[in-house]
Amino acid sequence: MADATELSPMGALEIAGLRDGFRGELLSPQDSGYEDARKVWNGSINRFPALIARCAGVADVIAAVKFAKDNGLLVAVRGGGHSFPGLSVCDGGLVIDLSPMKGIRVDPEARTVRAQAGVLLGELDRETQAFGLAVPSGIVTHTGLSGLALGGGINWLMRKYGLTVDQLLSVDLVTAEGELVKASVSENADLFWGVRGGGGNFGIVTDFEFRLNPVGPSVLAGPIFWLMEESPNVLRFYREWIAEAPDELMTIVIHRKAPPLPFVPRELHGKLVVGVVCCYAGPIEDGEKVVKPLKEFGSPVLDLCAPKPFLAHQAMFDASYQHGWWYYMRACDVAELTDDVIDITVEHSLRINSPLTAFPIWQRGGAAGRVGEDETAFGGRGAGYTFNITAATETAEGFDEEREWVRDFWSALEPYHMGVYVNFLMEEGEGRIRQAYGAKKYDRLKALKRRYDPDNLFRLNQNIRPDVTV
């Protein structure tokens, strides 16, 4: 593999080899459009690729892969650009940017949808909800479907319909050799197992096919907030209440400073609050009965849990995770919200400084938890909760302090860690990637990597290295 820095700036002659017939755009540092195209969602990531190949279709992806292989280039693959550690952009080297590939085709009768690799979650929901259907995907509309689905995809519907990968029927994938293959339960079944959680390690997925399920179009959903002082009691009540909850109910707990948004009363702005965000994916009247005890607990300061279009609920967090802010995150799964876990959570939440820091604790279980651990590459089906300790600042100012807060909090929870969701990893080293899958599955993934990408062309990801562990 050539040193990426040697390839920057890439010579005109070299690029000419790719330009011939390329239907999308090729952007070098001197081109207008390069500056926007190199930026990713996390503003703390600032990298300068030698070339960005914005692919218009599968033929462009094949050409870009062959070009990278022939020239020994460092390759980054970009779907929606939302990797927390910025793995979809590189310094020097080639970014294979799939974001122009936006095709979506719903088959309402067969209840399936095909979506290309550049599709964002909100775009997919828009098309599927036109028929009252949905793919269980993620909670922010501007996240890329590609990276999310390849890592697993935890979501508002997962307790009823499973992870995003649990509804995946097939993928089209361009291998490191530049060949297009299909993977499903009946074709290249080993690869199909691997792409359901193994990330972009085995090739570039150009097209996904999902099963669709009925959702909404209206759901009972939204947050109920209490002042943070109430959090110890709210969390103790919450863990008992959800123990009996049906699969239709999915919840996320948020600790943050109340944002100055129009629907938040002015007197709450900037106050530390705890919120339980609900989404009931069933009849609204049933949801109202299920959520009633929560609404009546303690003294809520704001209750926004009401019937609304599923599409509106999916966009609820968009304003809290804006493009270009600086983000840092550490994550872990825990089995239970024990008293100790609750105390650690509250103690650290009371120290949130930035008005943009908002971290979710995801309820797990339900349908996603009942799929066998070895049925897909995704690791951690048995988790009780996922802590996604995320800090954000608008710029570099204050970022180091927020990052320290994340690290302290995550370390305090260490005695309770039981694994980690691979899409919530920063660049944390091979040990952590192994932890995300478990040792046995990690070895199986390594064998698959040796088969599909022995030279590790696709290595800017949560990398499963092809070498045999000794």
Ligand SMILES: Cc1cc2nc3c(=O)[nH]c(=O)nc-3n(C[C@H](O)[C@H](O)[C@H](O)COP(=O)(O)OP(=O)(O)OC[C@H]3O[C@@H](n4cnc5c(N)ncnc54)[C@H](O)[C@@H]3O)c2cc1C
């Ligand atoms: C605001 C926000 C909200 C999120 N919400 C959720 C959520 O609700 N549920 C959840 O499970 N996760 C969530 N995540 C995590 C998310 O799943 C990952 O960040 C995911 O990697 C994003 O995918 P992307 O296509 O946008 O990212 P990118 O940065 O484009 O890609 C991420 C990784 O996947 C690889 N990749 C992307 N596309 C392809 C492809 N087609 N073929 C091969 N490799 C590819 C890239 O090379 C890179 O390594 C969220 C992240 C953010 C930033």
